[in-house]
Amino acid sequence: MLKYRRDHIQHHFNQAARTYDEAAVLQKRIAEDMDQRLQLVTLTPDRMLDLGAGTGFLSAKLQRRYPGAQLLALDLSPQMLQAANQRLHAQRPRWWQAPFGRRPTPRLLNADAHALPLADQSVDLVMTNLMLQWCDDPDRVFAEIRRVLRPEGLLMFSSFGPDTLTELRQAWSNVDARDHVSTFIDMHDLGDALIRNGFGQPVMDTSHFTLTYDQPMGVLKDLKAIGATNASQGRAHGLTGKTRFQKMLSAYEGFRQQSDGRIPATFEVVQGHAWAAEEVTKGPNRDKSGHIEISLDEFSRQTKA
Numbered sequence: 001m002l003k004y005r006r007d008h009i010q011h012h013f014n015q016a017a018r019t020y021d022e023a024a025v026l027q028k029r030i031a032e033d034m035d036q037r038l039q040l041v042t043l044t045p046d047r048m049l050d051l052g053a054g055t056g057f058l059s060a061k062l063q064r065r066y067p068g069a070q071l072l073a074l075d076l077s078p079q080m081l082q083a084a085n086q087r088l089h090a091q092r093p094r095w096w097q098a099p100f101g102r103r104p105t106p107r108l109l110n111a112d113a114h115a116l117p118l119a120d121q122s123v124d125l126v127m128t129n130l131m132l133q134w135c136d137d138p139d140r141v142f143a144e145i146r147r148v149l150r151p152e153g154l155l156m157f158s159s160f161g162p163d164t165l166t167e168l169r170q171a172w173s174n175v176d177a178r179d180h181v182s183t184f185i186d187m188h189d190l191g192d193a194l195i196r197n198g199f200g201q202p203v204m205d206t207s208h209f210t211l212t213y214d215q216p217m218g219v220l221k222d223l224k225a226i227g228a229t230n231a232s233q234g235r236a237h238g239l240t241g242k243t244r245f246q247k248m249l250s251a252y253e254g255f256r257q258q259s260d261g262r263i264p265a266t267f268e269v270v271q272g273h274a275w276a277a278e279e280v281t282k283g284p285n286r287d288k289s290g291h292i293e294i295s296l297d298e299f300s301r302q303t304k305a
Contacts, residue, residue, distance in 0.1 A: 006112060008229075009134050010076045013054075016227030017079035020055050023225035026209055026267055030158050031058040031129050034271070038065060041273075043154055045069045045124035051113055051145070052076075052131025056084025060091050062127060063106065070104035072123065074111055077227075081108045113141045118148040125154050130269075132159035133184045142197040149276040155199065160184040161206055161268035168219060168265065171252035175244050182228075187270045200277030207269050212262035216252035219265045 013020075035058070046069055050059040053073035063071050073088070075081050088106050096103050111117050113128075113135055126145050135141045145155055162184050172180040187204050194202045213219055223229065256263055 006076065009227075012229045013075075013077035013227035014079040016225060017055065017077065017083050019225040020080070020083070020227065021057070023222045024054075024057070026211065026269075027054070027130050027226065028057055029209070030269055030271070031061060034058065034127060034129060034156055034158060035061040035065065037156065037271075037273070041154060043125060047123045048072065048125040048127070049074060049116075049118070049123045049148070051116075051126055051128035052134075053084050053108075054080050054129075054131075056087040058127060058129045059084055059106070060087050062125075063088060063091065066125075067103050069124075071106040072109060072118070073106060074109040074113070074116070076110070076112055078110045081110055084108065114144065116144045116148055120147055121150045121153075123148050123153065124150055126156070128155075128157045130158050130160060132157060132190070133164075133182070138185060138190060138193040139197060142193050142199065146198045146276055151276060153276040154273060155194075155276070156273040158269055158271045159190065161270045162186055163208065163266060163268035166266050167252060167255045167263075171216070171248050171255070174251040175248050180248075184268075185270075187272075190270060190272065194272075194274045198276065199274035202272060202274035204270060204272035207271070209267045209269060211265045211267070212257070212260070213265065214263065216249045216263050219252075219263065222265075 045066055048062055048066060048069050049072045050056075050062060051074055053059045053075045054077075056073060059071060059073040062069075071088075073081065073084050075084070085108055092103075093101075097105075109117060113131065114137065126149060128145075132138060132141065142155075149155065164184050165181050169181040172178070187206050191202055191204055211219075211222075213222075252263065
């Protein structure tokens, strides 16, 4: 049985399309970081895929970085893709389709990451920013990405880790034992899934970000604005109830920071990259689970080699 309901995820991201950009502070920050990491990669793609493109913030960066490559922007939400289309068109210069400045036209694909509507070995670069945590089966998604990547193609991704929204999860645990907050995949499990599905030289790291708010409700409003609701099958159904909800908010107040009086919301972000390879290369930094943890300096030396 699927852990996440795809129709539930699609519905909430459709609803969030208009409010997403204003609230997606962290998503934009990570997209900028991923774009900067591409500076360390000696890759000139002919075709690239932004998987889980949302409103197109990362897609626009890819279009600017690789103007000669065809961009594929794929998302489960058609409303998000409409916003992405507007962003991509707005940033194109007037000469984009002029006779001597013609560039490939981006394609927008409304589809699921579990079943990519692309031919085998048809893209050189796959980027996916904070989308994997909404997928039921990382093996299935990585297998699809590996299928569409050309030999020596690059996957670069980010995802939420299990420490994400730990304050909200603990606040709800004071109310009941129900599943109110989505659970997210550990870095090591993602690394194992990459190895199982034919990726070589995976490099991964984690970072913790803390957003702060005046009130606990600010956390919930931002989550709703970006469509990040609990989509798990085991989530609580129906109305939570005013008394229980207020009890959760009161418990969340216990996390208010003494330094500035603000309410924190922690996000663990896993970032990684891996190359499409026929055989996984073993190296001195690989641990028994098959993934590598190295510094950004080592990442730079590896990709420039």
